Amino acid sequence: MKKINPNINYENKVIEIKGLKKAFDDFEVLKGVDLNLYQGENLVVLGRSGTGKSVLIKIISGLLDPDEGMVRVLGQEVNKLKPKQLDQLRLKVGFSFQNSALYDSMTVYENLEFPLIRHAKDMSKGERDRRIHFILDGVGLLQAINQMPSELSGGQRKRIGIARTLILKPEIMLYDEPTAGLDPITCIEINALINDVQERFNTSAIIITHDLTCARSVGDRMVMLLEGQFQRQGTFEEVFNTDDERVKMFYDYNFVY
Numbered sequence: 074m075k076k077i078n079p080n081i082n083y084e085n086k087v088i089e090i091k092g093l094k095k096a097f098d099d100f101e102v103l104k105g106v107d108l109n110l111y112q113g114e115n116l117v118v119l120g121r122s123g124t125g126k127s128v129l130i131k132i133i134s135g136l137l138d139p140d141e142g143m144v145r146v147l148g149q150e151v152n153k154l155k156p157k158q159l160d161q162l163r164l165k166v167g168f169s170f171q172n173s174a175l176y177d178s179m180t181v182y183e184n185l186e187f188p189l190i191r192h193a194k195d196m197s198k199g200e201r202d203r204r205i206h207f208i209l210d211g212v213g214l215l216q217a218i219n220q221m222p223s224e225l226s227g228g229q230r231k232r233i234g235i236a237r238t239l240i241l242k243p244e245i246m247l248y249d250e251p252t253a254g255l256d257p258i259t260c261i262e263i264n265a266l267i268n269d270v271q272e273r274f275n276t277s278a279i280i281i282t283h284d285l286t287c288a289r290s291v292g293d294r295m296v297m298l299l300e301g302q303f304q305r306q307g308t309f310e311e312v313f314n315t316d317d318e319r320v321k322m323f324y325d326y327n328f329v330y
Contacts, residue, residue: 075291075292075293081112087111088108090107090108090109090143090144092105092142093105093106093132093139093141093143094141095128102124106129106298108129110278112277113271116293117282117287117296118280119298119323122283126283130247130279133146133247134163135163147166167238169234169247173231175222175237180218180219181219181220182205182218184233184237186205188240189240212266214232227259228256228263231251231259235251235270239274245276247278248281248282249281250284251267252264252282252287263287265290267291283323288309294306294308295308304317305317
């Protein structure tokens with residue numbers, strides 16, 4: 074169970090969502106979602122597969138447009154931004170993809186260097202080297218700096234994916250199913266890394282998952298997405314202290330069966 078985090082600033086909403094709706098043809102995925110993420114907070118979004126969790130963070134990052142509602146990230150309303158403004162905002166929002174999204178033809182060093190060359194053109198080679206070494210040390214994989222992604226385990230690739238997301242020093246991290254497909258020991262390591270990233274790099278984060286062990290380990294607060302709306306929110310105990318069969322089945326699947 075995660076300890077109470079004294080560093081959350083509840084006066085500062087880094088993400089603010091009101092009345093968010095999204096449908097694909099006749100299928101309503103999000104039916105009027107309200108959500109805040111506070112500075113320094115790890116917020117877990119729980120829900121079964123296909124309930125709209127990943128759609129939510131794609132809208133937050135501007136990869137999808139909402140049908141209705143307001144999404145404000147770091148004070149800017151995402152769907153009202155011009156392309157150049159959206160690109161600038163995205164540099165402050167790190168997206169950790171489920172499959173790590175590494176370039177197979179590049180070494181670990183080159184994977185981390187690529188976004189710096191593209192987005193930090195004034196940074197010297199020496200500065201890039203120092204940043205890459207610092208970030209790799211932060212995720213515990215400095216020794217893998219010259220390896221290819223194909224030489225890494227699934228957990229190592231996940232760590233390098235997170236490192237590449239951190240390389241531009243984002244203020245917000247979005248994790249999409251960070252423990253999916255990993256063995257239990259590696260899951261524990263990734264959960265510890267998410268907490269370490271929060272503390273070491275001063276990030277706020279939304280973690281999308283249906284893994285309750287992950288949720289309980291990394292979440293300062295959690296919300297449960299059911300039938301297109303957030304039905305439960307609070308601490309782990311508060312969310313699951315209910316007679317709602319939909320919530321109890323979700324818990325039982327993770328911890329009983």
